[in-house]
Amino acid sequence: MSIPVVDFGAYSLSEEDVTDEQMHNLSKELETAFTEVGFVFLKNTGITQEEVYRVMDISKTFFLQPDEAKRPFSRNSFENNPNHGWVSLGIEKLNPLRPGDLKEAFNITSLCQGSIKWPSGAAKGFREIQTSFFHRCKALSLRVLRVMAHSLGVDPEVFLSAHRLIGTAGNSTTLRSLYYPPVNREEGKEGQLRCGEHSDYGSITLLFSVSEGLQVRTRSGEFICAPVIPGAVLINVADLMQRWTSDQFVSVLHRVLLPPAADSSTRQSLAFFVQPDDEALISCCDGSNRYPPVTGGGYLTERFKSSYGQT
Numbered sequence: 111m112s113i114p115v116v117d118f119g120a121y122s123l124s125e126e127d128v129t130d131e132q133m134h135n136l137s138k139e140l141e142t143a144f145t146e147v148g149f150v151f152l153k154n155t156g157i158t159q160e161e162v163y164r165v166m167d168i169s170k171t172f173f174l175q176p177d178e179a180k181r182p183f184s185r186n187s188f189e190n191n192p193n194h195g196w197v198s199l200g201i202e203k204l205n206p207l208r209p210g211d212l213k214e215a216f217n218i219t220s221l222c223q224g225s226i227k228w229p230s231g232a233a234k235g236f237r238e239i240q241t242s243f244f245h246r247c248k249a250l251s252l253r254v255l256r257v258m259a260h261s262l263g264v265d266p267e268v269f270l271s272a273h274r275l276i277g278t279a280g281n282s283t284t285l286r287s288l289y290y291p292p293v294n295r296e297e298g299k300e301g302q303l304r305c306g307e308h309s310d311y312g313s314i315t316l317l318f319s320v321s322e323g324l325q326v327r328t329r330s331g332e333f334i335c336a337p338v339i340p341g342a343v344l345i346n347v348a349d350l351m352q353r354w355t356s357d358q359f360v361s362v363l364h365r366v367l368l369p370p371a372a373d374s375s376t377r378q379s380l381a382f383f384v385q386p387d388d389e390a391l392i393s394c395c396d397g398s399n400r401y402p403p404v405t406g407g408g409y410l411t412e413r414f415k416s417s418y419g420q421t
């Protein structure tokens with residue numbers, strides 16, 4: 111089994127709209143991918159490799175600074191926006207049974223709050239570059255959600271009306287830059303990975319990476335390596351979407367292994383975690399009561415508790 115590749119050109123960000131026939135074809139392709147695998151590569155989305163490199167470059171400039179320079183931007187230090195900011199190495203455990211992940215991250219959630227701080231100095235342009243990429247990812251996500259609604263035969267407003275506030279205080283959608291530094295095997299703890307086995311929490315995730323390392327679990331339970339397809343965006347179903355679709359779309363485990371011994375390369379990726387509005391009530395879209403309704407914000411709060419401990 112492999113991750114399907116779908117040409118999204120008909121509904122790329124540079125196209126105004128899509129014809130009924132194109133929408134039908136795309137929705138069939140996404141339906142197969144999200145029902146059977148939970149992941150899909152989209153080609154020709156309108157988001158270019160150059161845009162991705164620009165965000166990765168400015169993020170890397172930030173990450174390569176000494177920890178003292180990054181500490182003022184730490185996650186959990188901004189009032190009203192606890193998820194914004196820098197997460198240092200080894201802090202987060204996406205698989206709570208393993209030691210902390212060997213990665214650093216920078217989260218960008220709400221774009222317009224006075225209380226948050228943005229890196230400048232060495233990382234000049236950080237805010238502008240990240241913000242404009244956030245808007246591009248938001249636009250693509252809404253298109254993908256529309257196609258997904260068609261796949262399920264539900265009114266697109268079921269998904270779209272629950273994602274009205276992306277980029278504002280009432281929604282926790284996050285653009286996360288990830289940096290995996292070189293691994294020193296001697297210092298590593300038993301069982302430690304770059305990113306432990308997990309599934310994502312929200313509706314869908316857009317993932318941009320330029321090097322290998324990601325593994326995705328298949329239905330039969332084995333992990334397969336995700337290839338790198340230059341210019342393509344990897345999109346996966348997350349847990350709340352699985353619940354919303356009464357398990358029709360599957361949210362599957364994935365992880366990032368350590369590089370082979372003696373390989374001192376780094377890895378970078380960008381994840382755009384799409385999350386329904388905090389107050390949006392998510393009930394099974396097939397009208398069943400397979401899962402009780404839950405709010406976007408309430409569900410996320412519960413999930414964060416397990417990846418950061420109960421604090």
Ligand SMILES: O=C(O)CCC(=O)C(=O)O
Pocket residue numbers: 288305310317319324364365366378379381
């Ligand atoms: O870096 C990657 O490729 C995957 C990261 C990931 O799955 C996550 O942060 O949720």
Ligand SMILES: [Fe+2]
Pocket residue numbers: 308309310364
């Ligand atoms: Fe993930």
